[in-house]
Amino acid sequence: MSLSTKHLLGLQNLPREDIELILDTATTFREILDRPIKKVPTLTGTTVVNLFFENSTRTRISFELAQKRLSADTVNFSTASSSTKKGETFKDTVRNIEAMKIDIIVVRHQSAGVPTFLTRISNASIINAGDGFHEHPTQALLDFYSMKEKLGNIEGKKVCIVGDIAHSRVALSNIYGLLSLGAKVSVCGPPTMLPRSIENLGVKVYYDINSAIKENDILNVLRIQLERDAGNAIPSLREYHKYFGITKERLDKYNKDILILHPGPINRGVELTSEVADGEYQIILDQVTNGVAVRMAVLYLLGTLPS
């Protein structure tokens, strides 16, 4: 079994078999993370460059650890210290890096479509680590892995994505992937944060958080991204918290069996209270651990693809 694609750009057109292969492969790597020596020699001699044009702590560290645990050689590139600051074009930067014989490029960029563009100018395998408001496939895959780990299966489960859907690449990747895995997907948030015609993707829309909690098995709660303009969509953080914040009282009252996911970083007291963020409903830190395993699976499947 191998992936049907050389790149991981998003989950929109990724066949269900590919998603399932990545999730199954990740269980192998999850076991490695519990060993005393958390490293296997599989990608020895493979070179991976992490091209991060946008700030990231969790995703970058997670990818870097995944690469090191597979024994790949890694190079990090971030805009702060890069030649793009000296006026080099994006295309030239990538061409130059690739001339150093790179096998895999992990890219994050503020503009949607950059990973796809990269596939046209580079021979390396491209992994999208987040592009604009478009997709963030490895985050969605680690969400699915964590859901499966906790609930056994995703097919038929009701999953609601809560928060700023319009400014979220995590939301879009979740929607595409969950639908393809056979989940019933919905979104919940203030109308200003839901893209127009989102129902056309095949998702249900809630404007009331209490019914979203009541009618779903899983909530994937997104971060209110203040740095991305979210402030214009809501009157105040306090008001957002009042109407859409996940509190222990709400969960206790409406659905004691619900599972809470959050991609991080958390704004405590905004989308989640501290009590929920550290409480019994959530699996937020499991998501982080699983993230390394899922990224190892993606790197392994793309890095050992028969040529």
Add this chain to the structure above:
Amino acid sequence: MKIKATVIDPVGLQRTITRLAHEILEKNRGAKNLVLIGIRTRGEFLAKRLKEKISEIENIDLPFGALDATLYRDDFRTRLKQPEISVTDIKFDISEKDIILIDDVLYTGRTVRAALDALMDLGRPNSIQLCVLVDRGHRQLPIKADYVGKNIPTSINEEIKVKLKEVDEEDAVYLVDNS
């Protein structure tokens, strides 16, 4: 694919496993400090059968695990097909243990090399002994089995197919012609 000969039949397989169990116990003077680790897929089931046989003889329940050595292989770049990987399931500490490593067929020795590397990453065992159901020759690495169910000299064009009830329909070992 053409079956040339049945090398071991179901009854023969039982006898072979009984003999291997006795050999292991004889050489190690009992089962103290022994652990059994089977290489996935069929080595795992052979290991399980050895475990049962040893518990029959010595009345001792040996720790048992399954090892997937795929990630340690040396042929990722040369194969046409991506190998399937599964999970290593060893729930005990192997440090200072005497490991009986079990596989169905010993051929080039490359799987065993990968398994040895994989085991070393899990701890520092006191010793590792190799037990195989069939040794078909053609080693490419300096590796030798401590316990052999049956030596079957083969040509390169032939193949040994081990069938076990746990994954296949029957218990048997066949010599198959691939040419």
